[in-house]
Amino acid sequence: xxxxxxxxVAARNLRRWTRGRRIVAIETERRAGRLFRPASSTSLAPxxxxxxxxxxxxGKHLLVTLRARSGPIGLWSxxxxxxxxxxxxxxxxxxxxxxxxxxxxxxxxLHYVDSRIFGRLRLVDGARFDELPxxxxxxPDPLARGIDVPRLRAALGRRRQAIKVALLxxxxxxxxxxxxxxxxxxxxxxDPRRPARTLAPADVRKMAAGIEKSIAFTLGTFASxxxxxxxxxxxxVEERKVQNPFLVYGKAGTRCRRCKGGTILRIVQxxxxxxxxxxxxx
DNA sequence: ACCCGTGTTCGCTG
DNA sequence: TCAGCGAACACGGG
Numbered sequence: 302x303x304x305x306x307x308x309x310v311a312a313r314n315l316r317r318w319t320r321g322r323r324i325v326a327i328e329t330e331r332r333a334g335r336l337f338r339p340a341s342s343t344s345l346a347p348x349x350x351x352x353x354x355x356x357x358x359x360g361k362h363l364l365v366t367l368r369a370r371s372g373p374i375g376l377w378s379x380x381x382x383x384x385x386x387x388x389x390x391x392x393x394x395x396x397x398x399x400x401x402x403x404x405x406x407x408x409x410x411l412h413y414v415d416s417r418i419f420g421r422l423r424l425v426d427g428a429r430f431d432e433l434p435x436x437x438x439x440x441p442d443p444l445a446r447g448i449d450v451p452r453l454r455a456a457l458g459r460r461r462q463a464i465k466v467a468l469l470x471x472x473x474x475x476x477x478x479x480x481x482x483x484x485x486x487x488x489x490x491x492d493p494r495r496p497a498r499t500l501a502p503a504d505v506r507k508m509a510a511g512i513e514k515s516i517a518f519t520l521g522t523f524a525s526x527x528x529x530x531x532x533x534x535x536x537x538v539e540e541r542k543v544q545n546p547f548l549v550y551g552k553a554g555t556r557c558r559r560c561k562g563g564t565i566l567r568i569v570q571x572x573x574x575x576x577x578x579x580x581x582x583x
Numbered sequence: 584a585c586c587c588g589t590g591t592t593c594g595c596t597g
Numbered sequence: 598t599c600a601g602c603g604a605a606c607a608c609g610g611g
Contacts, residue, residue: 304589335606339592361590382590383608398608417607419590462601469590478589550589572603574588 303361303380305444305476306519311386312358313524315365318388318411319353324367326404333400336415336422345401347374347424357430360439360475366428375428377436381419387412439475444516448474448509450502457497457505464500464508465493466571477512480550481519483576485511487549487559492582493575494568522546549576557581 303311327345334343351367351374358364363386365376378386387396391408399412401422413422423433430436440456441449456473457464467473468482477485486493489511491504500508545551548558553567553576563580 307589338606379590381606382588416609417588417590419606421591460600466601471591480589571601573590 303382303384304478304481304519305361305442306481306516306523308358308361308363308380308476309444309520310524311380312356312363314388315356315363315386315411318409319356319365319405321353322405322407323350323352324348324403325350325406328402328404328410330400332418333422335418336400336413336420338421345376345403345422345424347371348376348403354428359436359442359445360471361478362436362439362475364425364428364430364436373428375425375430377421377423377425377430377433378413379421381415381417381421383417384413384415384420387414438472440471440473442475443509443512444476444520448512450506450509453509454500454502454505457500460497462497463494463570464491464497465575467497468512469571469573474512476516479573480547481512481515483550484515484519484547487511487577487582488514490559490582492579493570493577519546549578552576 327349329345337343347369348367351369354366354368354373356363356365361379363378365378367374367376389395389410389412395402395410396412396414398414398416400415400418401413403411405411425433453474457467460467465482465486468477468485469479483493485508489504489507491500491508549565552565555565557563557565557578557580559578560581563578565576566579568575
């Protein structure tokens, strides 16, 4: 379920699992090569023997820095639609759908699991992530620091695009996906169909607050270990079969919890589902 | 069987 | 030139 909050959970997990660790073996499933497209490098062999130095996240991108004998090396990981990183202690069977397994010097394995293989993995020479066009193009990360409202308003500029569609553009803000876009606009009481350019400064301010609240709420739901009794690990929501925690996403036909009078509607914008309350989102 | 999907990129169109 | 849109990628779940 990788939008910013889930990728942040993945980053926190990986930090915990890799601190001071070294990669001692690498196993790849046959179709793992698809993860590297369209890049040419299809082998993670340069990571053998490398030691983890740190994990960064920007938007939905994970940036793993390691130090190999030959110097720094980076591993760039994007989870696509179904990607996730899981840890299995030594002796435990691998999870279904493991595409890549990194065996660490504590005996554990880190598995990259991705049924649809929409995710990406790429080695980055010298861990110079900022030289990747895909990373350089990203807008500011709304969790790293507060959203700069004047800058956001300027970026929305003269766009005629519906605001919900604009929010999915990673060059505007990095990390908002289809769930967070609907949830944020609902919290801000803004109609997702409004052209971006029609948002007044006060609307952009409300929207920024909505984005921050929605991300914080989702992160809290997914990341609080206490939410998952019986597990010391931070979990992914679908693995826990937690019921839908969102205000509008996936809630078509239900009563609006915000105004208590409207009914949540599902529409399609740019080919993606949008959920909102037509009564209180204006 | 059919439809839907938390993301991104590509190619066509107006 | 470019914003906007549908298709494609691939597979599991309802």
